[in-house]
């Protein structure tokens with residue numbers, strides 16, 4: 001058996017909670033910054049960028065995140081970012097990824113919705129041809145922009161309806177952004193066949209997760225780590241098989257959790273809550289999906305069998321057709337068997 005990092009690097013995976021702009025690598029950020037003659041606080045130098053991606057708190061993280069969003073100014077930038085994100089995911093043996101994109105933020109910066117959707121769709125199809133990876137879209141509402149953003153995000157989702165669009169989400173800060181107010185837009189999105197995957201319980205308590213379940217019809221929860229504080233919620237998530245999309249390093253870098261050793265992931269798993277392991281905004285957090293699997297293996301004391309089970313759990317939580325889930329799961333099983341020889 002090879003060492004665990006090597007095993008993880010070759011393990012077929014899916015990723016369910018990873019943000020489009022949040023995945024812009026230092027090289028991509030440098031290229032985007034260079035395209036716009038340095039009219040941005042975002043450093044083009046990868047070293048300086050690593051320091052720039054250090055966050056005082058969650059609000060500061062969102063502020064930095066939006067400064068990178070400002071670098072994306074036209075459809076070519078959108079295409080470049082999307083295709084490169086797909087390349088990096090495929091390098092990590094990701095076969096399928098549900099990428100969270102925030103059309104409101106780009107349309108609000110002057111990129112017309114049709115051009116934005118055409119760019120992500122063309123990059124998605126090219127990535128499938130170039131790298132063999134299947135991408136799907138979650139359109140999320142940037143919560144800090146409130147109900148106008150909800151309305152515009154839904155409009156773009158329903159009017160443009162790109163082929164890859166499968167889910168509807170809610171990102172940004174939770175503090176001061178109560179979930180119930182978004183119910184009318186989630187109701188319309190779900191009625192149109194989009195799956196509901198809001199963030200909740202990342203920086204606020206279990207009540208935000210209850211709201212996301214009861215008011216927004218959440219089928220999965222982005223983060224949801226504060227569920228560990230509420231035994232009734234843990235039992236509900238476990239009984240109803242509602243998966244949490246866990247990104248351990250994200251929670252430490254945004255100060256949602258003091259340290260990895262204090263991360264609630266072991267308690268969530270012990271309570272029988274279904275989870276998937278994700279990277280959220282990997283370059284911003286100085287991590288990769290493979291690194292997050294290694295973190296989970298350490299926190300959960302897993303070997304190759306346990307890590308392969310984490311990958312299977314993510315496949316089971318994916319909004320994939322059963323035949324596709326079976327295909328990727330069989331790949332995981334075959335890989336584990338071959339690594340054991």
Ligand SMILES: O=c1[nH]cnc2c1ncn2[C@@H]1O[C@H](CO)[C@@H](O)[C@H]1O
Pocket residue numbers: 019022062065066100101102105140141142143144171172173199202250280281
């Ligand atoms: O970990 C996260 N939690 C919440 N929002 C996030 C996270 N990572 C990226 N975003 C993104 O922050 C933007 C705010 O306007 C949104 O685009 C949201 O998708």
